[in-house]
Amino acid sequence: MRRVNKDEKSRISLTLNGRKMAAEAEPRMLLSDFLRHSLGATGTHVGCEHGVCGCCTVQIDGTAVRSCLTLAMQAEGRDVKTVESLAGPNGRLNTLQQAFQKHHALQCGFCTPGILMSFTDFLSRNPKPTEEELREVLSGHICRCTGYAGIMAALKEAVGIS
Amino acid sequence: MSKRLGTRVVRKEDPALLSGRGRYADDLPVPAGTLHAHVIRSPHPHADIVSIDATAALAMEGVWAVITGVDIKKISDPFLVALKSPIHQWSLAVDRVRFAGEPVALVVAENRYLAEDAAEAVAIEYTPREAAIDPVEACKKSSPLLHAEAKTNEISVRTFRYGDTKCAFETADKVIKLTVDFHRLSFTPMECFVAVASHNPADDSYDCMANFQGPFSTHPVMARALRVPGPKMRLRIPPDSGGSFGIKLSVFPYVVLTALAAKITGRTVKWVEDRAEHLLAASTGPNRVTEIEAAVTKDGKILGLRMDQLEDYGAFLRAPMPGPLYRMHGAITGGYDIANIDVTNRVVLTNKMPASLIRGFGGPQLYLALERMVQRIAIELGLEHLDVIRRNLVQPEKFPYRAAAGGLYDSGDYPRAVETAVGDGRLDYLKKRRDEAREAGRKYGIGFAVVVEPAMSNMGYLSTLLTPETREKAGPKNGATSMVTVNVDPLGAVSVTADVTVQGQGHETVLSQIVADRLGLQPGDIDVTLEMDTAKDQWSIAAGTYSCRFTPGTAVAAHMAAGQLADKLKRIAAKQLNVMAADVELADGKIRSISNPDNALPFGRVAGTSHWSPVMLPDGMVPALSETGVWNPPELEPPSSDDRINTSLTYGFVFDMCGIEIDPVTYQVKVDRYTSMHDAGKILNPLIADGQMRGAFAQGIACALYEEFVTNEEGAFLTGTFADYLVPTVSEVPPVEMLHIESPSPFTPLGAKGLAEGNCMSVPACIANAIADALGVKDVRLPATPRRIHALMASNGGVR
Amino acid sequence: MKPRPFDYARPDTIDEAVALLAERGDEARILAGGQSLMAMMNLRLADPSMLIDIARIAELGHIRDLGDTIEVGAAVTQNRLLAWPDLTAKLPLLAAALPFVGHFQTRNKGTVCGSIAHADPSSEIPLSLATLEGSVVLRSTGGERVVAAKDFQIDMMTTARRGDEMITAVRFPVHTGRGVAFREVARRHGDFAIIAIAAVIEGKDFAQIGIGGMAGKPLVQRIVMKELKSEIEALATGFEDYEDLHASAALRRDILRNLAPLVLAEAQACAA
Structure with missing residues (x-):
């Protein structure tokens, strides 16, 4: 059994975007803060810290979750992926990212990393979703800039819905 | 070579933002040892602060300071306000709190978690006072007073008379009256406020970083509060911002607060607002009660209007308030040719969150009243709503058109815009849908809204708030200077800086299009850096991104700067090419003779001449390839002695039409079909323009149907999380058909107008009109929630 | 919006988990998906002195067909149940209700039993359990008891669970008819x-x-x-x-x- 007292910092290690990393943290450290401020992965954004907006969505063992509702301790030893993992090593955007650019699916870009991480998970399980299913998954995110039209257009193109 | 301006160039900003490589305020590095702040906020809407005991908090390991109003009053001054009224606001409450959520103390600790723990250990004793919540009640003598020295909560009243309104009302066939309430809401950017500050005691200077959006007229307000000259308050704005929509002006009190905390602790202090704080206390659009009366002929011609606008700014007047009450002033007659209008503008303070900048900025409030009135005129006269609109529109031959209150509408063809939108069977379809629905016993309504969309504010409009005599003494205020600098390096690489703040509008891309076209290059050749540094960048009081100033303002300055540079390069090249400068063009990455295109030099080679070989420059030419374009259009004049003011440089046009149905099971208003016609002059980048309009449309839907800051009668704030304050998701935003016609503005060299606010203004009015049509009711309050619709139906003949 | 400090424990077995509950009682809270609890903790509306993270306890990860009931273990997420191949055949009401639970992203982590334990009056899973007249399996160091849904949820966010008990599973009666x-x-x-x-x-x-x-x-x-x-x-x-x-x-x-x-x-x- 892993057990840590409240004011005790312990070393939390996990695999972030394929690299094993570790840092010290109290048990209450949120995964969103741990990724951003302890591990330096600032691509994951914090928008509401109560699980509604979806900006902080990352993948743990391939599953998209809210990192603001997850303790760093819960990700210990797990495989965590963030938006920084998506582009190729030369910075080449993947299909989904390219579709977002083409269809102007982002403006300020603050919500975008979470949306990309949600759909990277969802599309890996459902490569040929309906428009309705895309909409349902997207409804787990708030975007204030776009009105969602560009995002839907990008998603539809990425999955081959014309 | 084909021009890139006007084409769907994809955004230069996107690859970084899509890869997690954005540089937002909370991402930027801070010095080792930076302390983190947490704000303790008032739980009361109105109370006296009896005592603050921080002993237990200060005893906690890692807690550096608990700063109170008493502390900051010693080392700072209250914020300047636009109105000469004894209202004193510091960055922390002094002696008294005036809204639930008002900052009372600042805890500074080694990390945010600890700061929040320490905040719970601070004991604050309050004596609650009765709160003034309702704006109409707050104006009464019996109301509790917010600021005793002001002697009233109604701190500004001004009446304006244009034409002969009295005569219009006397000769009218009918006078129609309506009261319209506009609610409080915010567009809650996904990134909350961030402020970081350090203080250098050696010269008492501050170095601040914040996701501030401008206008930079607020910079002197901050510097004055800190008791330093402007250059000693360096403000840096990060390269990326997670949205603003007007809201991030209101980070400024926290810039001052963190700066003071840095001075007190001797450390860099960082504060990141959380969502609960943001919803409770960041900023809101003002609520407004409008009493509107129209004098009409029986065929629907509006002879005159009377408007009484009571706007509620909450607990304090925050610079540059009361902007929303005056920003639309010159265009207060909207898209209609109405010669006679009397307007009374009243500013009231209440025990609620201070109101401030928000996308639309006074437009949604104005048009809800005006457009609801036009629909009422149709109902009361037994006419078609659309016919009343047609009868009153400003006619195309009248442009440039001087509106009654002074707006100089630059261009447009309003009737053509309207007829195009209703044509192609669009209106017929809605009527068919309405007939079918009503036949089946369902509630279906059609709404219209007409909006004139101002862009690039005349910075002098706020002085209309003052009487002509006071203005005379203070000196004329006008203008709205835009500045952009274009540099060329020794190898011909082009870089651009501009006086805007980034919020996601794609300015980097559009500036690169403008500059590339002028220099004969590709947008990819142009590097645009838009992080701002008040110590090193060009800026004026008008700098920042707000009120659609980019397209008619900054974009023009970029066009000018690049043009100046192109002229210089032509003259340099002319000497080397052995031709006249008039025969030189910049195209395809070359500088060449127009008459003999083979006589050409690479762009970079000519650029290098200025850097390396000033000796080769034409006689008298100053070296250096750095040009700043400065744009200050002559049409933006100060208010006249009879209170007429051209409030903005360009005026676009929006006409909306929609069909809505009340869901018979849930009472939710469902948008069946929505069409929005825009005339924004020349479109600089259709891809980005479309994104701006669709974003504004979604915010219009949010305002009409979902979002509201709710404060109960006692002053308790009820919408403190995203579970209560309902931001629409993709499931709640209906499709919209966007249409365009183009009437280029004659007042800007690019012919382009603003377009990013129109739908924030039109959608609430259009949907309210459709609801009024569906239910046959007069009073429609927004947001039209199922709860409100159900109550309306219950009081209007039954719900089922 | 940061949680107050708390002790963290990640037991490997149910026995270890209930032993911790016996030790800490009401002050401890079970952390499974955390989709409601963590939000409340970030808002400082809940402050357990200990969180007992049960997500990795292998014996809680089952969806078991017991014939007339389907037992869902306390570590099973809502999306895992939604993806269970027999769901439509055995628990058609859950197949209809689960898509309404939060969003795809919260169902990825939120658990079926967590929703029952949280007992929000408008939640879909407690409503389904009550409608089907299912039951809740509770365990403490004193042993196991099974409580009928109608007796489990008492009022808004109030249940019959004692402070030293944890929900190990819920049982949904199989409903083979499609109505x-x-x-x-x-x-x-x-x-x-x-x-x-x-x-x-x-x-x-x-x-x-x-x-x-x-x-x-x-x-x-x-x-x-x-x-x-x-x-x-x-x-x-x-x-x-x-x-x-x-x-x-x-x-x-x-x-x-x-x-x-x-x-x-x-x-x-x-x-x-």
Whole structure:
């Protein structure tokens, strides 16, 4: 059994975007803060810290979750992926990212990393979703800039819905 | 070579933002040892602060300071306000709190978690006072007073008379009256406020970083509060911002607060607002009660209007308030040719969150009243709503058109815009849908809204708030200077800086299009850096991104700067090419003779001449390839002695039409079909323009149907999380058909107008009109929630 | 919005977990998915002195077909149950209700039992469990007990679970007939329901109806289909006023009057 007292910092290690990393943290450290401020992965954004907006969505063992509702301790030893993992090593955007650019699916870009991480998970399980299913998954995110039209257009193109 | 301006160039900003490589305020590095702040906020809407005991908090390991109003009053001054009224606001409450959520103390600790723990250990004793919540009640003598020295909560009243309104009302066939309430809401950017500050005691200077959006007229307000000259308050704005929509002006009190905390602790202090704080206390659009009366002929011609606008700014007047009450002033007659209008503008303070900048900025409030009135005129006269609109529109031959209150509408063809939108069977379809629905016993309504969309504010409009005599003494205020600098390096690489703040509008891309076209290059050749540094960048009081100033303002300055540079390069090249400068063009990455295109030099080679070989420059030419374009259009004049003011440089046009149905099971208003016609002059980048309009449309839907800051009668704030304050998701935003016609503005060299606010203004009015049509009711309050619709139906003949 | 400090424990077995509960009692909270608990902790509306993270306890990760019931372990996420191949055949009501639970992203982590433990009055899973007359399996160091759904949820966010107990599983009765329907009305897609209605057709003449969002806990009633209109009217008027920011009591009653016949009709159509 892993057990840590409240004011005790312990070393939390996990695999972030394929690299094993570790840092010290109290048990209450949120995964969103741990990724951003302890591990330096600032691509994951914090928008509401109560699980509604979806900006902080990352993948743990391939599953998209809210990192603001997850303790760093819960990700210990797990495989965590963030938006920084998506582009190729030369910075080449993947299909989904390219579709977002083409269809102007982002403006300020603050919500975008979470949306990309949600759909990277969802599309890996459902490569040929309906428009309705895309909409349902997207409804787990708030975007204030776009009105969602560009995002839907990008998603539809990425999955081959014309 | 084909021009890139006007084409769907994809955004230069996107690859970084899509890869997690954005540089937002909370991402930027801070010095080792930076302390983190947490704000303790008032739980009361109105109370006296009896005592603050921080002993237990200060005893906690890692807690550096608990700063109170008493502390900051010693080392700072209250914020300047636009109105000469004894209202004193510091960055922390002094002696008294005036809204639930008002900052009372600042805890500074080694990390945010600890700061929040320490905040719970601070004991604050309050004596609650009765709160003034309702704006109409707050104006009464019996109301509790917010600021005793002001002697009233109604701190500004001004009446304006244009034409002969009295005569219009006397000769009218009918006078129609309506009261319209506009609610409080915010567009809650996904990134909350961030402020970081350090203080250098050696010269008492501050170095601040914040996701501030401008206008930079607020910079002197901050510097004055800190008791330093402007250059000693360096403000840096990060390269990326997670949205603003007007809201991030209101980070400024926290810039001052963190700066003071840095001075007190001797450390860099960082504060990141959380969502609960943001919803409770960041900023809101003002609520407004409008009493509107129209004098009409029986065929629907509006002879005159009377408007009484009571706007509620909450607990304090925050610079540059009361902007929303005056920003639309010159265009207060909207898209209609109405010669006679009397307007009374009243500013009231209440025990609620201070109101401030928000996308639309006074437009949604104005048009809800005006457009609801036009629909009422149709109902009361037994006419078609659309016919009343047609009868009153400003006619195309009248442009440039001087509106009654002074707006100089630059261009447009309003009737053509309207007829195009209703044509192609669009209106017929809605009527068919309405007939079918009503036949089946369902509630279906059609709404219209007409909006004139101002862009690039005349910075002098706020002085209309003052009487002509006071203005005379203070000196004329006008203008709205835009500045952009274009540099060329020794190898011909082009870089651009501009006086805007980034919020996601794609300015980097559009500036690169403008500059590339002028220099004969590709947008990819142009590097645009838009992080701002008040110590090193060009800026004026008008700098920042707000009120659609980019397209008619900054974009023009970029066009000018690049043009100046192109002229210089032509003259340099002319000497080397052995031709006249008039025969030189910049195209395809070359500088060449127009008459003999083979006589050409690479762009970079000519650029290098200025850097390396000033000796080769034409006689008298100053070296250096750095040009700043400065744009200050002559049409933006100060208010006249009879209170007429051209409030903005360009005026676009929006006409909306929609069909809505009340869901018979849930009472939710469902948008069946929505069409929005825009005339924004020349479109600089259709891809980005479309994104701006669709974003504004979604915010219009949010305002009409979902979002509201709710404060109960006692002053308790009820919408403190995203579970209560309902931001629409993709499931709640209906499709919209966007249409365009183009009437280029004659007042800007690019012919382009603003377009990013129109739908924030039109959608609430259009949907309210459709609801009024569906239910046959007069009073429609927004947001039209199922709860409100159900109550309306219950009081209007039954719900089922 | 950062949680207060707490001790963290990640036991490997149920025995270790209940031993911690015996030690810390009410001050400790079970952390499974954390989709409600962590939000409340970030808002400092909940402050357990210890979180017992049970997500990795292998013996809680099962979806087990016990014949007349399906047992879902406390570590099973909502999306895992939704993806269970036998769901539509064995638990068609859950197949209809689960898509309404939060969003894809929260269902990825939120657990079935966590939703039962949280006992929000408008939640879909407690409503489904109550409508199906399922039960909750509780364990303490003193042993195991099984509590019927109707006895488990007492009121808004209040249950019969003792401080030293944890939910190890819930049991949903298998409903092989296809006559079920589930619908809800919320302000936005994925929000807590203003009102949620579950219906299960029982034979030709009866239906079991479950209503969430109208009171502190789900109301379940067997109704006679022939008397549908009057039965629903009686239900609508029978509720005490239950009001919040988004819905007045009158609105709730009218939505119930409008929606219940539709849900029952859908369930009937589905049965046919």
